Amino acid sequence: MIQNVFWFLTFLAxxxxxxxxxxxxxIHSVLYLIITFFALSGHYLLLNAQFLAVVNIIVYAGAIMxxxxxxxxxxxxxxxxxxxxxxxxxxxxxxxxxxxxxxxLGALLKADIQPGSEVDSQIGLVxxxxxxxxxxxxxxxxxxxxxxxxxxxGAIMLGKRDPGEPTI
Amino acid sequence: MKLTNRAxxxxxxxxxxxxxxxxxxxxxxxxxxxxHFFKKKATINYPEEQRPFSSIxxxxxxxKRDEQGRERCTACxxxxxxCPAEAISMTAAERKPGEEKxxxxxxxAAVYEINMLRCIFCGLCEEACPKAAIxxxxxxxxxAFVDREQVIFxxxxxxxxxxxxxxxxxxxxxxxxx
Amino acid sequence: MDPLIVNxxxxxxxxxxxxxxxxxxxxxxxKVAGFIQDRLGPNRAGWGGLMQPLAxxxxxxxxxxxxxxxxxxxxxxxxxxxxxxxxxxxxxxIPFGDSFIIGENIVLVQAIEVNIGILYVFGVVSxxxxxxxxxxxxxxxxxxxxxxxxxxSQNISYELAMGLSIIAIILMSGSLSLRTIxxxxxxxxxxxxxxxxxFIIFLTCAFAECNRTPFDLPECETExxxxxxxxxSSMKLGFYLFAEYINMFASSAVTAxxxxxxxxxxxxxxxxxxxxxxxxxxxxxxxxTGIGIAVMFAKILFGIFFFMWVxxxxxxxxxxxxMNLGWxxxxxxxxxxxxxxxxxxxxxxxxxxxxxxxxxxxxAVLQASISQKKELRAQRA
Numbered sequence: 001m002i003q004n005v006f007w008f009l010t011f012l013a014x015x016x017x018x019x020x021x022x023x024x025x026x027i028h029s030v031l032y033l034i035i036t037f038f039a040l041s042g043h044y045l046l047l048n049a050q051f052l053a054v055v056n057i058i059v060y061a062g063a064i065m066x067x068x069x070x071x072x073x074x075x076x077x078x079x080x081x082x083x084x085x086x087x088x089x090x091x092x093x094x095x096x097x098x099x100x101x102x103x104x105l106g107a108l109l110k111a112d113i114q115p116g117s118e119v120d121s122q123i124g125l126v127x128x129x130x131x132x133x134x135x136x137x138x139x140x141x142x143x144x145x146x147x148x149x150x151x152x153x154g155a156i157m158l159g160k161r162d163p164g165e166p167t168i
Numbered sequence: 169m170k171l172t173n174r175a176x177x178x179x180x181x182x183x184x185x186x187x188x189x190x191x192x193x194x195x196x197x198x199x200x201x202x203x204h205f206f207k208k209k210a211t212i213n214y215p216e217e218q219r220p221f222s223s224i225x226x227x228x229x230x231x232k233r234d235e236q237g238r239e240r241c242t243a244c245x246x247x248x249x250x251c252p253a254e255a256i257s258m259t260a261a262e263r264k265p266g267e268e269k270x271x272x273x274x275x276x277a278a279v280y281e282i283n284m285l286r287c288i289f290c291g292l293c294e295e296a297c298p299k300a301a302i303x304x305x306x307x308x309x310x311x312a313f314v315d316r317e318q319v320i321f322x323x324x325x326x327x328x329x330x331x332x333x334x335x336x337x338x339x340x341x342x343x344x345x346x
Numbered sequence: 347m348d349p350l351i352v353n354x355x356x357x358x359x360x361x362x363x364x365x366x367x368x369x370x371x372x373x374x375x376x377k378v379a380g381f382i383q384d385r386l387g388p389n390r391a392g393w394g395g396l397m398q399p400l401a402x403x404x405x406x407x408x409x410x411x412x413x414x415x416x417x418x419x420x421x422x423x424x425x426x427x428x429x430x431x432x433x434x435x436x437x438x439x440i441p442f443g444d445s446f447i448i449g450e451n452i453v454l455v456q457a458i459e460v461n462i463g464i465l466y467v468f469g470v471v472s473x474x475x476x477x478x479x480x481x482x483x484x485x486x487x488x489x490x491x492x493x494x495x496x497x498x499s500q501n502i503s504y505e506l507a508m509g510l511s512i513i514a515i516i517l518m519s520g521s522l523s524l525r526t527i528x529x530x531x532x533x534x535x536x537x538x539x540x541x542x543x544x545f546i547i548f549l550t551c552a553f554a555e556c557n558r559t560p561f562d563l564p565e566c567e568t569e570x571x572x573x574x575x576x577x578x579s580s581m582k583l584g585f586y587l588f589a590e591y592i593n594m595f596a597s598s599a600v601t602a603x604x605x606x607x608x609x610x611x612x613x614x615x616x617x618x619x620x621x622x623x624x625x626x627x628x629x630x631x632x633x634x635t636g637i638g639i640a641v642m643f644a645k646i647l648f649g650i651f652f653f654m655w656v657x658x659x660x661x662x663x664x665x666x667x668x669m670n671l672g673w674x675x676x677x678x679x680x681x682x683x684x685x686x687x688x689x690x691x692x693x694x695x696x697x698x699x700x701x702x703x704x705x706x707x708x709x710a711v712l713q714a715s716i717s718q719k720k721e722l723r724a725q726r727a
């Protein structure tokens with residue numbers, strides 16, 4: 001049963017991720033990406049990481065993708081207005097994609113997870129996650145929050161009008 | 169020029185803290201609406217409940233009969249002349265011997281029609297009538313119609329029925345039966 | 347009875363009751379609107395107009411189901427379905443009552459108990475905007491698109507303040523589970539007594555998330571014709587409208603759980619003890635649970651009434667006012683509330699956020715008295 005759910009979610013994730021790349025309409029791409037996120041959240045649930053699953057939905061599906069959709073709707077992209085990209089750009093895209101693939105494959109091959117190895121199945125629950133984050137990983141956690149703060153300040157700096165600049 | 173005392177000077181001064189919180193204003197507004205929630209309603213369930221008519225209400229026309237049941241109208245045409253909307257038309261006829269029970273005067277209206285689309289219910293016909301024959305009833309409104317064929321009211325719908333005598337506005341207002 | 351069957355019954359009845367209450371909310375909305383405007387409201391269909399929702403639904407079904415020529419057909423259908431789906435999902439984790447004892451088993455009056463309940467609600471709410479966005483975009487109409495974009499920006503803006511106000515509650519109860527939050531308010535310790543600021547922020551955001559007046563800009567008739575549902579007709583439109591009422595029910599339920607103690611009511615222990623003493627362990631407990639459920643629904647219904655009451659009182663915000671209120675008013679206030687609540691827990695003074703409220707009231711009163719004096723001086727001069 002769990003196995004079947006796993007396979008279903010995996011195929012859903014892969015197929016919709018491919019559709020993100022292959023669909024011509026950017027809106028459809030975004031919608032497929034949302035489906036991918038849901039499939040990933042399903043995987044998190046299978047790993048008993050409920051907090052991560054819900055936060056993934058809230059942050060990525062609920063906020064970031066809404067903003068993506070928001071921007072793309074305003075751009076009003078159509079097939080006629082699609083620009084032909086130069087060969088060099090396509091070439092660079094393929095190269096960077098291959099590099100990413102190589103890194104992922106390398107990481108996967110390097111990692112050795114024994115099938116029966118002991119993993120704390122309760123680690124994904126929010127209490128344990130919080131304890132780990134605020135004890136073992138306190139410094140990275142705080143650094144990440146500083147990073148967010150910097151990003152926020154930067155966004156405000158970019159969005160702010162200079163004095164004297166006309167409103168709207 | 170000042171028309172009413174309700175004009176208000178617009179105040180563009182910056183809002184105070186209390187105003188900027190919105191909450192006191194919102195609470196006041198909620199108070200007003202909840203007061204209306206429990207107030208007596210201004211509307212009624214119309215066909216079941218009806219509002220009392222004013223005693224001088226001018227409703228559907230009636231052609232009165234006298235106490236013996238004879239039509240009072242003598243087809244003099246004064247109502248048609250008085251009518252500002254030109255809604256009334258009639259054809260006169262002479263009373264034959266043997267019809268004294270039906271018509272009070274020697275001349276009577278063979279046809280008497282009021283176009284209800286034209287009528288403005290001003291009551292001038294009532295005032296013009298020398299025989300006290302036409303009245304606007306204070307307790308009946310002209311019925312609704314859905315077809316232009318129905319808008320011309322002939323004698324069949326205007327003449328008073330003896331078993332269901334109409335009240336005139338004067339009767340209702342003074343309380344005197346005539 | 348098998349506990350699984352009982353659980354299934356509870357899920358089905360929660361679903362059914364959600365839909366029933368949402369159905370009758372449409373009737374109640376019109377009735378409340380009528381009463382507030384000194385009218386009688388709908389009263390022709392059935393006694394007191396109680397068959398009105400059925401009549402409305404019948405009308406909706408028999409309208410022409412129209413899909414615009416250049417609309418994206420599948421997404422056009424998908425939009426209202428998604429709005430309805432997300433609306434129905436939210437009430438799954440809400441604890442409507444304590445528990446029933448059936449034989450040996452204890453069955454919770456809740457569809458599913460998860461330890462991240464409030465985050466689940468939050469996630470579902472954040473997905474709710476997709477229904478409006480997809481529908482508005484797929485209509486291929488500029489007004490619909492503007493409505494969709496407004497819905498998206500409004501929901502995202504107010505989600506932040508809502509999340510921050512919920513964080514204060516989570517700090518106080520120490521759990522993400524709605525049931526634990528409700529049980530933590532046992533004995534009259536309702537969160538509203540400790541979180542006045544958080545409550546106001548949460549309520550405002552709940553209105554914004556439900557797209558209710560004064561935040562119904564996505565469907566603003568005067569500016570956008572009908573907003574995201576301009577092109578919709580028949581039951582697809584009905585789904586959008588109905589989803590709004592289900593959302594109202596869900597957010598009233600969440601508000602009741604977070605701030606008004608859910609199924610708790612003053613003196614519930616005494617009632618339960620009396621019932622257990624007179625009727626026996628399980629029967630007494632079950633009846634006490636029933637009373638708790640009734641109390642919970644009373645709170646929810648009052649919440650829905652409050653939604654309507656506000657709708658027929660306040661006019662709609664202007665868009666820049668909406669954004670200013672969200673970003674410059676509610677989010678800083680919510681952050682302040684989180685800090686105060688945290689300090690309050692640290693210092694064991696749970697009422698600390700009242701201090702902020704009192705300070706604001708003090709400033710307001712002070713300024714009012716100062717401006718009065720100025721006016722008096724100006725009059726004398």
